[in-house]
Amino acid sequence: MKDSKGQILKTSLLLFLQKGFKEVTMKEIVKSSGFSKGAFYHYFSSKEEVFKEVIDVYFSQMLHLNYNNLPSNSLQSFYQANLEILQERDNILQSWYRETFEGDFPNNMYYILFDALRLLPEVKEQQTKRIQEELKAWEKVITNALTNGEIKTTFSPQNLAKQFVYSSDGIAMHMIMISSSEKLFKEVKEIWDSLYESVKA
Known part of the structure; x- marks a missing residue:
């Protein structure tokens, strides 16, 4: 380009x-x-x-992670690295924004996603594929964590993966009203830490 x-x-x-x-x-x-x-x-x-x-x-780059580059043998290390990368990308966006506009950075990524889903039919398919890839990555790490004794739970890897992924999506939707990336990542970390503590062996 x-x-x-x-x-x-x-x-x-x-x-x-x-x-x-x-x-x-x-x-x-x-x-x-x-x-x-x-x-x-x-x-x-x-x-x-x-x-x-x-x-x-x-937009696709901001949301998509190469999960092969994240730790795969520890659930805690995996979700912490996941959050760190997303925060780094958000910091880049905020830096770009401050170079161009005055005022606070608007946390409107989900607004753009809704527009894209409405205007670009192929985006729905792309997002569905992205979510499936994300869930598969979480399931793999959770399975490894169960095998090596890091965690212990009655939930299946699939269901526990959904709890991590869907909880962050739900928080992000709620935080649109506040428009604060810092608060968003803080909330997600707190929820993920709590989920992890509930299954840690």
Whole structure:
């Protein structure tokens, strides 16, 4: 990807985070990108086209983790590393935002996801696949933790995995009203720590 196109996508992501898809205009995107209208339209012809590529390039990367790079023999190490990576990515987003806009960073990732699910049919399939991959990764780690004696529980690996994954999703949905990434990660860590303590051998 050329730097100019990347800059357009980065600026567009921040605008969508700030206002949501519906409220952002093509004129705003062009102006904020710093490019002339002609240069901008060399890459994109519509707001929908920009949004689709923002989702493909940035949003999917922000949500997707390469679970093969996370610790697999310890449930505690796995979820702690998981949180650390997500926090690092959130910090990058916040840094980008502060370079471009004034005011607090809007924690609107789920707003963008809802827009994407509504406007881009392929996103639903991608998200379903992502969730299944996430659950499989948790199940594998939980199975290893049961085998090596780190945890002990009557829950199946599948059900315990769902408790970890769905609890974080539920907290994230609730925290949209507060728009605080720091509070979101704090809440998720507290819930995951509590879940872990309840099954630790």
